[in-house]
Amino acid sequence: MQIRKLLRIARWEVTKNAGGVDRRTVAVVVAAIALLALVAPLVAAGGVGVDSGLYRVGVDESSPYYDVVRQDDTFVVTGPDATAYDDGDLELLITGERIRVQPTTKGEAAHDELRSSVQQYNDEQLKLEANQSAAFPVSVALEFRSQTGLGDRLRIDQDGGEATETDGAGGDDGGAAGETDDGAAGEADGGENASRSVDPDTESGGVGGLGGLGGPLGNEGVSGSPSDIDPPFPFESLVLAFVFVIPMNFVIQAYGSTILSERINRRGELLLVSPVSRLDIIGGKTLPYFLGAMAIEGAIAVGLIYTVDGTVGGLVSILAMTPLVLLFLGATFLGAMFARSFKELTFVTVTITVVLTSYAFVPAIFTDVGAIALISPLTIVVRNLQNEGVTLGEFAFSTLPPMLSAIVFFGLGSGLYREEDMFDQRSIRGRVLDALAGPISRPYHVGVMTAVLIPFVFVLELLAVASLFALGEISIVLILVVVAVLEELAKSLHIYAAYEHRTFEARRKVALVLGAISGVGFFLGEKLALLAQLVGLPELAIGEAALQGAVFTGPILVLFLLAPLALHVTTAAISAVGAGRGKRSYILGVGIAILVHLGYNLAVVTAVA
Amino acid sequence: MRDPRSWSRVTIGKRELSALSREKTIVLAILIQLFIAAFSSFLVVGLTSLYDPGAVEEGEIEVGVTGEQQNRLVEAAQTEGVGTVRFQGRADATAAFEDGDIDAVLVATGEQAEQGRVIQVDAIVPSEDLRTTLIVVQVRSVLTELERTERLARSEFLEQPPVAVPSSTDGSPFFGFTYTILLPLLLFLPAFISGSIVVDSITEEIERGTLELLRAAPLSLTDIVDGKAGAMILLAPLQAMLWLGLLRLNGIGINHALPLLVVVTAIATITVVLGIVLALVTARRRQAQLLYSILALLLFGTAALLPEHPASTIALLAVDSTTPGTFAHVAGITVFAVVVLAVVRRYVTGLDPESL
Structure with missing residues (x-):
């Protein structure tokens, strides 16, 4: 492998991309992303409301429930029309204090929604009361503490010291989680006297039956009234997973196209017969995409850390994302070597995206179960964001398997990067076997x-x-x-x-x-x-x-x-x-x-x- | 007698579909969709079960209670069906908790607040356990019950009495999810994939130079594009039908199946049209696919500016909570799809095939 040749191929890859037609593409992409960025706050402000208007309720204006259902978008409110109810055109019929519920799954779901809606409404109303000790007679300070003794059931023992006692000082990420909370993410400013803190921007939301998506990312304590307690929910991990993985999707699309188009009409033959090794070619073709992806991921990591902490950092996050980026590229490279046509490549890329997204995301859900969470490199990023340390062993555990897998993918793919394999039309199955059999010529192989x-x-x-x-x-x-x-x-x-x-x-x-x-x-x-x-x-x-x-x-x-x-x-x-x-x-x-x-x-x- | 040109379009369409089935990629596509559906269901069902212990019958939890107000806690816990163990003091309870004998500790004391006394509860829950969520939810239900009874006792001090909370039912917590997330996801995906396949199909013909060969046949460019687009537009409602059938088999009632299929067809038409334009304008897969995915995302995002997002339309149709507005949206999307299709056909007809 020669660095100079590799870099020249990389330069071709980039300049070929930025010339002529492609400048237009870049412009459109930039414009589209700018538009998306413009639309996103608008959409968020308006409330996406996927479940708005899901249930129909008939209620008279004198009923105490009238205001409750009026402020919940999930309900369509009409007058208390008994015939409409009997016809099944209303899920709930409320007259005064009496609630009639259709005996269907939809009716029951509507009733559940009404229940949580009432609780939320009450909390909102009680915040306005003059006598707050009568309005909120119970004050809670929740503390997460590790149990050392093992019970008789399967218990997960964690050796890390990060999950011990907490001092109840949360509140730093409450704002981020506030938008989707339905249970008021009021994280008090100091745990010891548990004064009631009111989160003013609480708004109804949540997805279908999910309810509150908020909740502390880590193990910080929470205090407030009982409805302020939110069980830990990995909402942030989910958002993080998508923030990091979605850009990769675009990168691998372009990368896959580049690799496959080398295989179309024997275009790649010109490079193959030139005095460069195939590793130079593959390296050169991959380098721009790798650097581009790393730049995007790095910018995201640094940006996130800057918004959360206000400091510049994130080296650990960038290092943790590297194997994931390589894994995406490696899998795409191999996929592009396997695919016979663009259509097939599309399916291959979608499969890669789906599988790798779940690889990055599923373990990260279990942020409170150290060993499982560490399977995903994203956990390192989460911990980095929370200013928690990561030991070298943990880092290796999390990043080595994807790193090695990426190397295997590139290795198998480059085995196919030769004239006799690149330009023939074998099925994916045949190519998989080719890739596996290629390096084997002696028994010990x-x-x-x-x-x-x-x-x-x-x-x-x-x-x-x-x-x-x-x-x-x-x-x-x-x-x-x-x-x-x-x-x-x-x-x-x-x-x-x-x-x-x-x-x-x-x-x-x-x-x-x-x-x-x-x-x-x-x-x-x-x-x-x-x-x-x-x-x-x-x-x-x-x-x-x-x-x-x-x-x-x-x-x-x-x-x-x-x-x-x-x-x-x-x-x-x-x-x-x-x-x-x-x-x-x-x-x-x-x-x-x-x-x-x-x-x-x-x-x-x-x-x- | 049929117009021979319409036959040739059908032939192109058939060729597209048979290529898909020969490469067995459509199987992969359906598998991916199944995977996504299973994945998102797993996620939501799993997490909702953790979030809402009523959703799964999980083992009882034991809570240690102590403090001067412990009687009230025990009453509330009994109402909620949570087991309690009384302790002499905080230290005893904490020790038992740390040994793993109890799942949580609640210490209830009276405390002077700004206006009168409140019950101060210090709750200790496990920090690193999958059961944490479950325990937190149970503890919360106990405390909410305590709050409710306390409020009732002090209601005379409130200017406005709280609205009575309806009794809890055993409604499915997944109901909303199924209609508002899962179903739209399953119906949108085929449409997005169709558009993507059209991009591939056209750019591949251009890049391989086989478009010339096709044009050597008595076909105009419009015929070729029509055939390719037609096949892909049809594929989406077919897959949607499969999903609707599967959901029905699982006991999830789907209303308004026909309007749903109309919406899917219309959305597939829009994405396919987008794919055609991008493929013909850029003539390169890399650019076309990149632009396609970004613009499709943008389109999906901007659709939120409509009074009703197409995803909502689908949910409302399926769950039978339609309003005249819902059907207006169905009609609107359909008209939009027909218009863009007509515009793009004009564009393709006016295009010089030699320039590709």
């Missing part, structure tokens, strides 16, 4: 390939852990299923690909050797992944189940080290034998391997528990 695929398996397993762990008991079984499927595929797919390419002889003995190599490769790679233990994910029963990183001491240690090795070798051999005999027997072989793996995992989990 199989083991290396298995190890290389491990970060990828890891990312997916972590995603599964994050999305499933909230389901309770059943989640352990579900995660074990996901783990078995992923690991068996990772150990055998490239063996199957190699057989398809007739790299190896289809004899049983060869297949067994290949399977054994793959199993050993996986075992060794997995042991590197003990990194996860640095931040204590295995303390979570589920993490243990997924990563099999149970720590044992004493004489059984040897057994528990050898058992997984035996398992991986056996199952990989089963699927390798299947792979040697064609597609159907491969599917059968992998199926059996998955079942064996699942059985083993279940046995281990029940034995340990």
Whole structure:
């Protein structure tokens, strides 16, 4: 690789982009974004009100509920028309104090909405009362404190010191959350005397049955009247995820197009025959998009930190976003190498966006469960925003798997970046197999390939852990299923690909050797992944189940080290034998391997528990 | 006899659809939509369950109460069905909490405020536990109940008595979400994807140079664009029908299915028209796709300036809370779609194909 050549290709990529037609594109994009920025406050100020007018209520003006339903946009208010109610054209009919509710799900939902609306109305009215101690006779100071003792149920133990006692001093992000609160995010200024603080810009809102979306991002205490208490809700993480991920969507669209258009009409051949290596080409084509994306993400991170803290900072956030940006680009690069047409590329990019957004977002929901949250690099950003420290181990746990996966994606994609693969029209499935079989020419390559695929398996397993762990008991079984499927595929797919390419002889003995190599490769790679233990994910029963990183001491240690090795070798051999005999027997072989793996995992989990 | 030109358009349309099914990408598209639907439902159902413990039957929580006003707390907790354990003093309760024997601690004391006495409650809840949300919600319900009874006792000091709160029912907390978020999402996505496919389809013909070949056939550029657009516009309501059917199977009543499909078709027409214009003007996928996604986003955002956002229109139609305004919006969107389609067809007819 030569830096000079790489930079020249990067410069071409940029100048080709900014010349002629593209200046117009840039202008339109800028104008559109400016318009969006103009529209956004307008929309926000007007209240998006997706649920406005959802329920119809008939009420007479003398009823105490009249003012209540009038101030809630969710209701359409008409007169108390009994016939309309009987015809099912009204969900609620209120005469005086009496409320009649249609016996339908919609009627019940309307009744629930009325209930929360009344509570909110009362709070608003009571704030105007002269005698505040009669209006708010109960004052609450809520404090979050860690429980050290383990109960008899699955409890998540956190080793970090960040979630201990809090002093009840919140209020710094109350303003940001205020807009969507329906329960008044009145965070008091000082916890100790719990004086009532009134948040004037409280407005009704919330989405459908969701109610208040506000709530403290971290663990700061809250005080005020009982209705001021909001359970923690990861609203900020959601907004953050979208703020960071949406720009990436545009970047990968442009990037994917660039890569794929090289493959159209053999355009890329000119560069391929020039005296530059393909890594120069790929690097040069990627660099502008990487830098552009990093500039955008960096600007967002610094801007966010500036608005929250008023200081310039965010280096940690930028570092944490780097692997995510690379993962987006890497996945898109590989996708663009796989796709046959623009249409196919569109679907591939949408899939990438959806999967990676959930990867970034789902774990970040659980900001209060340290180990799970750290799966997503966004958590580092959140902590950075909150001025909380991140240990090196946590940083590595959060960023290494996506980083390594991005490298694997680029590696597999660049294996296809050659004349014979770029310009032919194979199906996605065929190309996946090409990409996997490409680097394999000797038996030991199989083991290396298995190890290389491990970060990828890891990312997916972590995603599964994050999305499933909230389901309770059943989640352990579900995660074990996901783990078995992923690991068996990772150990055998490239063996199957190699057989398809007739790299190896289809004899049983060869297949067994290949399977054994793959199993050993996986075992060794997995042991590197003990990194996860640095931040204590295995303390979570589920993490243990997924990563099999149970720590044992004493004489059984040897057994528990050898058992997984035996398992991986056996199952990989089963699927390798299947792979040697064609597609159907491969599917059968992998199926059996998955079942064996699942059985083993279940046995281990029940034995340990 | 049919006009042979309309046949050729149908042929183009068929070719588009068969290309989609051959590449099996449409399967991917539907899978993505399913994933998004499942994902957002998971999110909301999961979070709403945490937020509203009534939504799932979760284990009881135990609250330790102490302080001089503890009797009132216990009464309120009994009304709300929350288990309580009394403690002698704050230290005992906190110790029990830290050992994990109880889920929360409530210390109730009387306190002198500016105007009369208030009950001061110090609540301690776990900081790092998935159950935190659940516990906080339960604690809040106890305290709200306490507040309600206290207010009642002091109502004579209030200038205006609070409005009686209706009794709680077991209404589904997901009702609003299903109609206002999930359904519009499911119906908008196919339309957005259709527009995106048109961009791909046209720019690909231009970039690969196959548009020339197509034009060697007895077809005008308008025919080609018509065929491509027609296929994609039809695809959206077909997918929408699939979703409506699936939702109905799940026991979610969908009213006004026909107007809903009209809205989807109209929105798909608008996005497809946007896609056509961008593809023909830029002739490059990279630019066209980038502009398409940004402009589609802008269009969706600015639609909020309408008296009723199209997403609201869809929700109101499906939930059967229509007003004349709702149908006016359906008609308005449809007319707009027809007009932009007509304008763009004129533009395409006047376009010199050699210039592409």
